[in-house]
Amino acid sequence: MGFFDLNIPYETSQSSKATRMKLVIKAMELGYSGVAYNRMMRGVMSDHDRCSIPFLSFSSLLSLVPSLASSVSFHRELLGVPRNTPFRQYTRLTVCVDSPAQAQVLNSGNPILKSYDVVAVRPTNQVAFDHACEKSEVDLIAIDFSEKLPFRLKMSMVKAAVERGVYFEIMYSDLIAERRQMIPNAKLLVDWTRGKNLIFSSAASSVNEIRGPYDVANLLSMLLGLSMERSKAAISKNCRSLLTNSLRKRNFYKEAIRVEPLSNGQTSDSKNPFSADWLMWDPISSGEGDLQLDDVPVAVKASKTMKAIDFDSIIDNTSSLGGRFQMGSTSLVLTPTTVEVPEKLDGDHPSTCQMSDAPSQNQISGSENCQEVSLPDAETIAISSSNEIRSPTSTGGKEAAILDGLGNSVSPAKTEGYDSPSQKISSVSNSQNDNTVYRTSVMPIEVSGSTDVLSQIDKSTKSQDFDIELHAKIVVHQDIEAILEPQKDSQDCTNPSGTELIESENNTVSVENKFSLPLSSDIIPRDASRTANYSSIVDVQMKEVEQTEVNRDIILLSDDDVEDDSQVASFLPSEDQNSQEQHHGKDEGKNLTSVPSSGRTRAKLKKTMVLLPFKRLLHPIAFKKKGRRSEHRRMLA
Amino acid sequence: MVGFKNRYMVMEVFLDPNRDIKGDDSVIITPFNLMKAIKDSILPNFGECFLASSLGSMQVKYVNPITKICIIRVSKENHQKVWSAITMVRKIGNCPAFFNLLDLSGSIRACRVAALKCDEKKFEHYKLMAGDRLSTDDSQRMQNYLEKIKLLEN
Numbered sequence A: 001m002g003f004f005d006l007n008i009p010y011e012t013s014q015s016s017k018a019t020r021m022k023l024v025i026k027a028m029e030l031g032y033s034g035v036a037y038n039r040m041m042r043g044v045m046s047d048h049d050r051c052s053i054p055f056l057s058f059s060s061l062l063s064l065v066p067s068l069a070s071s072v073s074f075h076r077e078l079l080g081v082p083r084n085t086p087f088r089q090y091t092r093l094t095v096c097v098d099s100p101a102q103a104q105v106l107n108s109g110n111p112i113l114k115s116y117d118v119v120a121v122r123p124t125n126q127v128a129f130d131h132a133c134e135k136s137e138v139d140l141i142a143i144d145f146s147e148k149l150p151f152r153l154k155m156s157m158v159k160a161a162v163e164r165g166v167y168f169e170i171m172y173s174d175l176i177a178e179r180r181q182m183i184p185n186a187k188l189l190v191d192w193t194r195g196k197n198l199i200f201s202s203a204a205s206s207v208n209e210i211r212g213p214y215d216v217a218n219l220l221s222m223l224l225g226l227s228m229e230r231s232k233a234a235i236s237k238n239c240r241s242l243l244t245n246s247l248r249k250r251n252f253y254k255e256a257i258r259v260e261p262l263s264n265g266q267t268s269d270s271k272n273p274f275s276a277d278w279l280m281w282d283p284i285s286s287g288e289g290d291l292q293l294d295d296v297p298v299a300v301k302a303s304k305t306m307k308a309i310d311f312d313s314i315i316d317n318t319s320s321l322g323g324r325f326q327m328g329s330t331s332l333v334l335t336p337t338t339v340e341v342p343e344k345l346d347g348d349h350p351s352t353c354q355m356s357d358a359p360s361q362n363q364i365s366g367s368e369n370c371q372e373v374s375l376p377d378a379e380t381i382a383i384s385s386s387n388e389i390r391s392p393t394s395t396g397g398k399e400a401a402i403l404d405g406l407g408n409s410v411s412p413a414k415t416e417g418y419d420s421p422s423q424k425i426s427s428v429s430n431s432q433n434d435n436t437v438y439r440t441s442v443m444p445i446e447v448s449g450s451t452d453v454l455s456q457i458d459k460s461t462k463s464q465d466f467d468i469e470l471h472a473k474i475v476v477h478q479d480i481e482a483i484l485e486p487q488k489d490s491q492d493c494t495n496p497s498g499t500e501l502i503e504s505e506n507n508t509v510s511v512e513n514k515f516s517l518p519l520s521s522d523i524i525p526r527d528a529s530r531t532a533n534y535s536s537i538v539d540v541q542m543k544e545v546e547q548t549e550v551n552r553d554i555i556l557l558s559d560d561d562v563e564d565d566s567q568v569a570s571f572l573p574s575e576d577q578n579s580q581e582q583h584h585g586k587d588e589g590k591n592l593t594s595v596p597s598s599g600r601t602r603a604k605l606k607k608t609m610v611l612l613p614f615k616r617l618l619h620p621i622a623f624k625k626k627g628r629r630s631e632h633r634r635m636l637a
Numbered sequence B: 001m002v003g004f005k006n007r008y009m010v011m012e013v014f015l016d017p018n019r020d021i022k023g024d025d026s027v028i029i030t031p032f033n034l035m036k037a038i039k040d041s042i043l044p045n046f047g048e049c050f051l052a053s054s055l056g057s058m059q060v061k062y063v064n065p066i067t068k069i070c071i072i073r074v075s076k077e078n079h080q081k082v083w084s085a086i087t088m089v090r091k092i093g094n095c096p097a098f099f100n101l102l103d104l105s106g107s108i109r110a111c112r113v114a115a116l117k118c119d120e121k122k123f124e125h126y127k128l129m130a131g132d133r134l135s136t137d138d139s140q141r142m143q144n145y146l147e148k149i150k151l152l153e154n
Helices: A014-029 A058-064 A068-079 A100-105 A126-134 A155-164 A172-177 A182-193 A213-224 A228-235 A237-251 A275-279 A311-319 A341-346 A351-355 A361-366 A368-390 A395-417 A422-430 A435-448 A453-460 A468-491 A528-535 A537-548 A575-591 B031-055 B079-087 B108-133 B136-150
Strands: A004-009 A034-041 A088-097 A118-123 A140-142 A167-171 A198-201 A257-262 A331-335 A498-503 A509-513 A601-606 A634-636 B006-015 B059-064 B069-075 B095-105
Touching: A004 A014, A004 A088, A004 A167, A004 A198, A004 A237, A014 A034, A014 A058, A014 A068, A034 A118, A058 A068, A068 B108, A088 A100, A088 A126, A100 A126, A118 A126, A118 A237, A126 A140, A126 A155, A155 A182, A167 A172, A167 A182, A172 A182, A172 A213, A182 A198, A182 A213, A198 A213, A198 A228, A198 A237, A213 A228, A213 B079, A213 B095, A228 A237, B006 B079, B006 B108, B031 B059, B031 B069, B031 B079, B059 B136, B069 B079, B069 B108, B079 B095, B095 B108, B108 B136
Parallel strands: A004 A034, A034 A088, A088 A118, A118 A140, A140 A167, A167 A198
Antiparallel strands: A257 A331, A498 A509, A498 A601, A601 A634, B006 B069, B006 B095, B059 B069
8 A cells, every 4th residue: 555644844955955865764764655745835926936846866865874775675564565666755835825815826727836746735714724625726735733723624614625635634743742732623624524535744844753654543543533444544545545636637638648758769669569668557656756675767657757748738739620730759658547446446346347247257357457457458459550550561570569469459358348268368368478479379369259250251261371460450450449439329420431451462451541530519428428438539639649640630629518527537337338338249240241352351441430438448347349330341352 | 251451562662863873872772761751651641540540551571772672561442542652752761762663463472473573674674784883792682682572471
């Protein structure tokens, strides 16, 4: 789980730097896995207040205490924190607000606030407190309990703040020093929040005031009448979700899609597919603030670089009609928000099990990692396929990447879409590990998917010398469609466009994609569960941007009409929809007609729309095929 | 009839955390000064009555001044309060210090196992810290302390 101390005071003076280093060392030693450097701000905010907090490097800490690593791992073992968890550093700004004008500064458009990882507010009067609870764009309300409260805590306000997802902070260093003032008010807050949306932090001005995580949890549960479970959560789980929320707000486009620049050299690296990054992706990574105990190079991309991207300008570009996104030296990589997926799987979403009431139940439960993994995979398909499209003739060099995309993508799709036996799936997912296995593992995929296309293709090409690669590529395209299918329902007004897949004798594939997207005003969400898809339409544009590389003009959607509600996005998929989708999945194979020809094979598939359902990214169910007879036809001529 | 129950807390003491790391300790911890520090913390925080009721079973069972690990026995009913009082300790004698809980167990047997493990690990750490200043005498004393843990009873 990991324990966090989100309040290490930061001042610019030299002596405070030494104190800060000692505090961080002690926090590491005590088993914390993350701290936030807190900068207090009073008065008017200016550009000068932009985040300039330097992170400490592990080597500088190590030079002070050479035996730090052994002590850290000893305490982590006792606390049950994995030893290799990186120690994270965040930046935090606490704004003291005493007038309504100052409260206005705390809005979502303020670029200074965006330069910090966490933004907290310290209200000093009633108006400021009410505003902080109800309106301010902050992550945290830090109430100074050490002196007499200058305002009255009101239950309605606290409730409003909890509903908005704003957290309250209780600083325990005051509690160790001066507690008579603090306990009654803090207890009131604890009672009203009932331990939800509450975090404990140290705000320690010297090393002597910091305490171990369990000690803190016990002390506050004892003094404030909180259950031990809740108070442990207040120092670990709540901090974590606070961080995921705030980092997502800052670093993600529409809190859903991460955009980061990628150098050209990386894109052409076929040995490491994009998925590798996403599988290791860490929702609370502090970027370069992460300290690995073993000095292992940080695998996770620095989130600081993402801040360099100005989302507003991207939005402006994309929302103008016909705006074209030119891919120059940088291409965009999109990462789905996998925030708290495992937790959701465990707790809030028993529906993943409900979905599997079909005969494929054991497959789903059997391949649990496959489920978790399926989010990045879903993305992989699109991108790896676009790779393929981009360089149609150089199949030799890129096969590994393509097939890897295949191996990744097929496994989730099979999980629900087909009635394939589970051992097949395991063989497929095994194939993700080793490039050399791919060739062989394509065969089980075909067999398992034998209900539809592939079997037909096999029949039609029995007499020919048919390379496995062909299967592979077709499967890739099928999967793209499988993902894109759900969007098709809404696309009745779309101009039909086609994707041609031409297979020539030497098995090089040339693909032409022609998409045209309708204006978003034509799209009207049909029902609630669909809304999630539409709220992601804009996000999908980003994906389209990838596809622009292929060659086509894209009329991009404007997001004005789209409902932007993350609650809806996390809406549980209703069961009837699932069954419907499953139904479609079975249908799909029959849509395809195959005509054998001598030596030359041509696969043609038509599709109207390339959109990705966002809802599926939040809910790691495998994709199912879902086809429509009229729109989805493949010819082998 | 349910027997009287105790809790055994294995704690480590951080002495003078502000000072530079490689100095000698200004205070040598003993059962007596630890007990005094804890009592001094309980009295202002929870009052005389609680102090009196907890004193019955409270005892510092074991102290290792090399690794700064101690075992404190408290009755089950009072252990949370005593624990939070210990958390609020800021000084031992005149030296700033604080406690950190390593293990909480319900029987002396479980406590012995945990304490042995912690003590050995902390001694490894101590050896790393001390480097070449480590004398054979220290290892011998350490062996004696480990033997002491094994002989702990109730």
